[in-house]
Amino acid sequence: MVNAGHAFKGTRVGSGYSAGSSGHLDAERRRGVVDRTVVSYWCLEGHETRPTFAKLNETEIPEVWECGRCGSPAGRSPGVDLNIDGDEPFKSHLQYVKERRTEAEAARVLENALAQLRRQRSV
Known part of the structure; x- marks a missing residue:
């Protein structure tokens, strides 16, 4: 039986969606979950991140958020x-790796990884 005409096809369990309603919004209204706040945050690179919070007082919304891009x-x-004041500036994963390895160690690790890839390709 390919499609038995199930009304709930494509919905997730617990979504509150019923076949006769106008969708998830009605279910959220019944549960009292509709009020939300979208807040914009910007990093120094100019990326905008817009997380959605439950409707909160202004004092409860975080002042700092992690940029979604960088x-x-x-x-x-x-x-x-x-x-x-003393906060360590943001460091990428690569910057932390460079702190742990010298240039010679990094070159040795890279050469070993390349040699392993070459061996795998030749098999």
Whole structure:
């Protein structure tokens, strides 16, 4: 039986969606979950991140959020540097790796990885 005409095809369990309603919005209204707030945050690179929160008081909304593109701290005002008094500036994974290895060690690790790839390709 390819399609038995199930009304709930494509919905997830617990979604609250019923075949006769106008969808998820009605289910959320019944549960009292509709009020939400979308807040914009900007990192120093100018990326905007817009997380959605439950409707909160202004004082409960975080002042700092992680940028969704580069991972650096993002504030609620564009162009504001969030590295305040002794906070360590954002470092990428590569920067941390470079702190742990010398150039010679990094070259040796890279050469070993390339040699392993070459062996796999020749098999």
